[in-house]
Amino acid sequence: MSAPQIVSGLAEIADRYDAVLCDIWGVIHNGRESFRDACVALARFQAERGPVILISNAPRPSPAVIEQLDGLGVQREAYARVVTSGDATRALLAERAPGPAFKLGPDRDDxxxxxxxxxxxxxxxxxxxACTGPFDDETEEPNDYRERFEGAVARGLEMICANPDIVVQRGDKLIYCAGALAQLYEILGGKVEMAGKPFRAVYDICLEEAASRTKTPLDRSRVLCIGDGLPTDIRGANAQELDVLFVASGIHEAETLDAGGAIRAEAVESLLRQEGLKANWAMPDLVW
Incomplete structure (x- = not known):
């Protein structure tokens, strides 16, 4: 498995691609502030090359995520459309209506x-x-739910997980997401179904959106996925056989960047190899 090529900016490779599917949290913001250079890079790609579809494992429909992006100062010129795990999950929920469901997650995901x-x-x-995350992601961890999950597994309850992410960076802190709860549920013997990254359903929506915004038929070999999470962004792109740009400064920063913020190429290669994954390109932060 070849090592990813380290690039200094998106401009180096932009002419190879007609569309970008870009992760949000960890690449263009950290939940507290947006990353100006990343937003500028996406806006430049969209102005000069083709559509940028933001792809998020947020468990809410896209309008709520767009509102969050606006609040963080992410300019609308940086993307053509937002597609979320919540968008893809709604179909799974509708299939099981009326339920009833046990709603596991904060009220903001309603x-x-x-x-x-x-x-x-x-x-x-x-x-x-129906799981969108812990009730309180600032204080709770998966084991806080072990006893409740054991009883639910014994009853044969299925879990619909609206966010496959295990952790996400909020400011300088890593917090548990719904994927961490789903992981424990499966370990205990429960059945889990998900539609966000790395699963196909959300990519089908994104590719359809990108194709609707290109002047010629979309060639999958000219679609670039950008992300920081190996279990979701990189694994999902690999499963869809799409090219990948790995951004090292997200959730794997401690393993892949040195004290000065420079990328450690050998560490990136080792991390990908351990997970059986590949990336075509890598850079510390997303910049043009």
């Missing part, structure tokens, strides 16, 4: 359920679990 027909009940009365 827009996910609007229009799906799903109703809610306590865990003891639910027919499945």
């Amino acid at each position: 827009p996910l359920y609007e229009g799906t027909g799903v109703t809610f009940a306590p865990l003891e009365e639910a027919r499945f679990i």
Whole structure:
């Protein structure tokens, strides 16, 4: 498996691609502030090359994520469309309506359920679990749910996980996401279904959106995926046989950057090899 080529900016490789599918959290913001250079790079690509589709494992429909991006100062010129795990998950929920479901996650994720027909009940009365994350991601971890999950697994309840991410960076802190809860649920013997990265459903939506915005038929070999997460962004792109630009300064920063912020090429190569993954390109931060 060949090592990714280290590039200094998106401009070096932009002419190879007609569309970009770019991760959001960890690449263009950290939950507290946006990364100006990354936003400028995406805006330049979109102005000069083709559409940028932002692809997020946020468990909410895209309008809520666009509102968050606006609040963080991400300019609308940096992307053509946002597609979320929540968008792809709504179909899974509608198939199981009315449920009822046990709603596991903070109230801010409630827009996910609007229009799906799903109703809610306590865990003891639910027919499945709808998980968008811990109730309080600032203080809770997966093991806080072990006892409840053991009872649900014993009853044969399926979990619909709206965000496959294990952790995400919020400011300078890593917090647990729904994927970490789903991982524990599967370890305990439970069945989990997901539609976000690295699974196909969300990529199908993104590629369809990109194709609708190009003047010629979209060639998958000319689509670039950009992301920082190996289990989601990189694995998902590999499964779809799409080229990948790995951004090292996200959740794997401690393993892949030196004290000065420079990329450690051998560490990136080793990390990818350990996971059985590949990336075509790598850079410390997304810049033009």
